[in-house]
Amino acid sequence: MIAEVYIDIPANPVDRPFDYKIPDEYLDILVPGVRVKVPFGNMRRLGFVTAIKDHSEFKRLKTIESVEDHLPVLTPELLELGKWLADTTLCPTVTAFQAMLPAALKANYRKIVQVEHMEALKKNVPELANVFGQTDRLNWTDLLKRHPESLSSVNHALRKGYLSIHQQVRSQGSTKKIAVVVPGVSKVRMLEVLQKLDNRAKQQKKVLQHFINVSESASYQPKMRALTQAGLSKSAILALAEKDVLVVRRVEQYRDPYKQSAKQTEPLKLTDEQQQVLAPVVRAIRNREHHVYLCHGVTGSGKTEIYLQSIQHVLALQQQAIVLVPEISLTPQMVSRFKGRFGTQVAVLHSGLSQGEKYDEWRKIREGKVQVVVGARSAIFAPFQNLGIIIIDEEHESSYKQEDMPRYHTRDVAIRRAQKYCCPVVLGSATPSLESFARAQKQVYTLLRLKERVNHRPLPAVHIVDLREEMRQGNHSVFSRELLEKMKDRLQKNEQIVLFLNRRGYSTFVMCRSCGTVVTCPHCDISLTYHRTLNRLKCHYCGFECSVPERCPTCGSDAMRFFGTGTQKVEAELNRLIPEARVIRMDVDTTRKKGSHERLLRRFGEQKADILLGTQMIAKGLDFPKVTLVGVLAADSLLHLPDFRASEKTFQLITQVSGRAGRHDLPGEVVIQSYAPEHYAVTDAAAHNYERFYTQEMSLRRKWGYPPFFYLALIRLSHPEPAYVAGAAERITQILKKQLSGSSQVLGPVVPSVSKIKDRYRYQCMVKYKREPALLPILRQIMQHFQESGTNGLQVMIDMNPLALM
Numbered sequence: 001m002i003a004e005v006y007i008d009i010p011a012n013p014v015d016r017p018f019d020y021k022i023p024d025e026y027l028d029i030l031v032p033g034v035r036v037k038v039p040f041g042n043m044r045r046l047g048f049v050t051a052i053k054d055h056s057e058f059k060r061l062k063t064i065e066s067v068e069d070h071l072p073v074l075t076p077e078l079l080e081l082g083k084w085l086a087d088t089t090l091c092p093t094v095t096a097f098q099a100m101l102p103a104a105l106k107a108n109y110r111k112i113v114q115v116e117h118m119e120a121l122k123k124n125v126p127e128l129a130n131v132f133g134q135t136d137r138l139n140w141t142d143l144l145k146r147h148p149e150s151l152s153s154v155n156h157a158l159r160k161g162y163l164s165i166h167q168q169v170r171s172q173g174s175t176k177k178i179a180v181v182v183p184g185v186s187k188v189r190m191l192e193v194l195q196k197l198d199n200r201a202k203q204q205k206k207v208l209q210h211f212i213n214v215s216e217s218a219s220y221q222p223k224m225r226a227l228t229q230a231g232l233s234k235s236a237i238l239a240l241a242e243k244d245v246l247v248v249r250r251v252e253q254y255r256d257p258y259k260q261s262a263k264q265t266e267p268l269k270l271t272d273e274q275q276q277v278l279a280p281v282v283r284a285i286r287n288r289e290h291h292v293y294l295c296h297g298v299t300g301s302g303k304t305e306i307y308l309q310s311i312q313h314v315l316a317l318q319q320q321a322i323v324l325v326p327e328i329s330l331t332p333q334m335v336s337r338f339k340g341r342f343g344t345q346v347a348v349l350h351s352g353l354s355q356g357e358k359y360d361e362w363r364k365i366r367e368g369k370v371q372v373v374v375g376a377r378s379a380i381f382a383p384f385q386n387l388g389i390i391i392i393d394e395e396h397e398s399s400y401k402q403e404d405m406p407r408y409h410t411r412d413v414a415i416r417r418a419q420k421y422c423c424p425v426v427l428g429s430a431t432p433s434l435e436s437f438a439r440a441q442k443q444v445y446t447l448l449r450l451k452e453r454v455n456h457r458p459l460p461a462v463h464i465v466d467l468r469e470e471m472r473q474g475n476h477s478v479f480s481r482e483l484l485e486k487m488k489d490r491l492q493k494n495e496q497i498v499l500f501l502n503r504r505g506y507s508t509f510v511m512c513r514s515c516g517t518v519v520t521c522p523h524c525d526i527s528l529t530y531h532r533t534l535n536r537l538k539c540h541y542c543g544f545e546c547s548v549p550e551r552c553p554t555c556g557s558d559a560m561r562f563f564g565t566g567t568q569k570v571e572a573e574l575n576r577l578i579p580e581a582r583v584i585r586m587d588v589d590t591t592r593k594k595g596s597h598e599r600l601l602r603r604f605g606e607q608k609a610d611i612l613l614g615t616q617m618i619a620k621g622l623d624f625p626k627v628t629l630v631g632v633l634a635a636d637s638l639l640h641l642p643d644f645r646a647s648e649k650t651f652q653l654i655t656q657v658s659g660r661a662g663r664h665d666l667p668g669e670v671v672i673q674s675y676a677p678e679h680y681a682v683t684d685a686a687a688h689n690y691e692r693f694y695t696q697e698m699s700l701r702r703k704w705g706y707p708p709f710f711y712l713a714l715i716r717l718s719h720p721e722p723a724y725v726a727g728a729a730e731r732i733t734q735i736l737k738k739q740l741s742g743s744s745q746v747l748g749p750v751v752p753s754v755s756k757i758k759d760r761y762r763y764q765c766m767v768k769y770k771r772e773p774a775l776l777p778i779l780r781q782i783m784q785h786f787q788e789s790g791t792n793g794l795q796v797m798i799d800m801n802p803l804a805l806m
């Protein structure tokens with residue numbers, strides 16, 4: 001029998017299946033979806049079996065060396081999905097396969113240098129023979145790290161054949177084992193041993209006494225760690241194990257990062273509005289109908305309860321559910337709402353978990369031990385085989401688009417999978433993306449609405465403050481007088497405040513006051529950001545770091561000043577203006593450590609602080625009863641980004657942040673500070689008027705020919721030589737113009753707003769189209785033709801439906 005295998009080298013020339021012979025002993029276990037180790041060229045690689053057949057058109061086939069999985073890591077449905085992803089996003093098939101698996105299953109390749117002729121090596125390259133010493137094989141990376149000077153003699157020895165190089169593959173994915181201790185003999189026998197023990201063996205006696213006292217039930221199986229923590233000696237335990245009185249066993253354990261059990265919750269009695277939204281979804285679940293619902297519900301309208309109750313119907317039918325939540329709203333608060341309802345049936349997948357933890361959660365899904373997964377973007381690939389619903393919360397979030405290969409949008413993958421399983425997709429948001437809302441208007445999706453907050457709680461009253469006017473009045477603080485006054489008022493009433501500062505466009509940079517020079521990265525076209533904790537400047541693209549220059553690199557003046565407002569600066573100002581306020585600052589700096597995000601939120605929830613000050617990461621999902629005031633410090637900092645979605649993002653952000661106020665009994669208030677208070681994104685958000693914003697924004701998108709009226713495809717090139725990349729960009733633009741139909745537009749080539757990253761110059765062109773069936777094949781050809789290998793080659797990046805245009 002023959003297996004078709006995709007080799008895990010993500011490159012276009014090998015993006016096809018290769019035939020291998022299946023050894024007899026593997027005939028039973030080798031099925032599509034398992035990973036195999038195969039010889040490839042002069043290497044050993046891991047590959048994915050995609051099909052099995054009885055003959056091949058090729059004559060001399062190599063043989064599969066080993067099979068890595070007992071249970072296929074990819075189900076037939078996921079194999080098919082992977083090929084579809086590769087086709088539609090223009091990436092190598094194996095890249096798509098890998099994207100669907102936890103990182104722990106990525107193969108680990110090690111290069112080994114093997115001595116073939118020790119005698120010859122000793123005679124001709126003695127210094128190298130010394131490096132090897134007693135062994136005849138060394139790890140390539142170790143060798144070069146410890147003896148960098150030996151590279152040329154290694155090359156020489158390789159050419160002469162004294163040495164050879166091998167690839168070693170190790171597929172990872174270790175399970176975690178822990179040591180537990182159980183009695184090896186009966187209680188009576190333990191008592192006998194206890195009496196016979198030498199009096200000096202105090203520690204052993206103590207251990208035995210413990211087991212005699214506690215081991216009433218047969219299931220007593222304490223962890224070694226727990227015993228030693230309780231003061232028992234490990235060497236004493238091991239000594240008793242030596243005598244077979246105790247047995248130390250290693251048992252497999254799932255790492256469970258959310259083991260603190262959530263409080264069990266019962267389904268709430270739905271409001272009339274909630275019931276009307278839930279009913280059609282439940283009908284689709286029962287009738288096994290594929291359908292996409294867009295649930296547009298204002299903040300605090302109880303969307304999550306609807307998700308929970310639809311899942312309950314899915315579980316009753318022995319089916320499974322995927323719930324996607326943006327990474328930043330995947331807080332313990334969010335997770336516990338699902339765990340509280342469905343307990344151990346829930347697996348959680350997000351980037352905060354270690355590789356091992358993620359792998360364990362994934363295995364629970366693969367092995368059918370859980371029925372619900374709650375996770376960020378990549379959880380859409382959860383290997384369930386009987387899906388009953390896919391829910392995408394905050395569907396407008398840009399983090400649902402993956403920016404690396406495969407450049408997919410989670411919504412598209414969700415719809416593709418749901419079509420296969422004939423099940424509904426529910427997209428939920430208080431601020432749907434224009435794309436989704438437009439599809440709902442055209443009845444491609446079904447619109448479901450929640451116009452009111454639960455229990456008729458009012459949406460918060462919103463005040464817009466004109467920052468230009470504040471300036472004119474001589475107030476140069478980041479706080480307007482109105483916001484400051486309201487903050488003081490809340491502090492007096494013992495209520496809580498959330499302050500939001502947009503990080504994008506508001507990081508701190510260093511500028512010369514005399515000539516206006518901004519300190520930029522020498523490798524990238526971007527200004528360096530000042531980090532106060534390190535007192536250094538840093539590039540957010542390539543990681544370049546330097547100290548703050550004392551003199552201007554252009555004019556030599558010493559008037560170098562910091563500009564912009566970071567969260568640290570706002571915190572300092574808060575301390576000055578309201579010294580009695582207790583502030584929690586949440587930004588990339590304070591949440592770097594694992595678990596710190598949760599810790600800070602918990603402290604705020606326990607009212608150990610009055611003010612939560614943060615960036616994007618506090619905009620969503622938070623539900624704290626005591627929060628009655630939300631301040632948006634600079635609402636329009638996003639408006640000026642060179643991005644046609646700038647208004648949409650501004651509207652979404654203001655709406656979401658405002659939604660954190662007054663979600664419970666106490667009414668909420670919002671203060672929005674802005675330099676463009678008359679902009680419709682600001683005024684419509686303040687008026688809670690999504691439809692008006694939608695209409696206005698759609699008319700502009702139509703006028704300029706942007707999505708959702710047109711589709712976009714972005715082609716971006718980079719190369720160390722500016723002239724070279726410009727030439728290639730020009731040729732590609734010409735090819736596209738010639739080959740595409742007249743109804744499409746080819747824009748460019750242009751230099752993007754960030755013109756250089758890591759010493760590579762960038763160029764891009766864009767295709768705007770409505771219907772262009774030939775586009776994907778043409779782009780694939782361009783990619784194959786222009787993409788060069790190596791670090792100095794031309795890189796071609798293609799993004800169908802790009803979100804980031806910079």
Ligand SMILES: Nc1ncnc2c1ncn2[C@@H]1O[C@H](COP(=O)(O)OP(=O)(O)OP(=O)(O)O)[C@@H](O)[C@H]1O
Nearest residue numbers: 268269270271299300301302303304305454621659
């Ligand atoms: N039927 C109900 N009866 C009583 N309380 C409810 C009901 N449904 C939801 N709630 C409560 O109302 C609050 C808001 O609900 P939820 O967080 O689900 O809203 P949401 O629409 O997801 O909000 P957002 O989009 O702002 O995150 C929660 O505290 C929730 O427990």
Ligand SMILES: [Zn+2]
Nearest residue numbers: 521524539542
């Ligand atoms: Zn840089």
Ligand SMILES: [Zn+2]
Nearest residue numbers: 512515552555
């Ligand atoms: Zn200067």
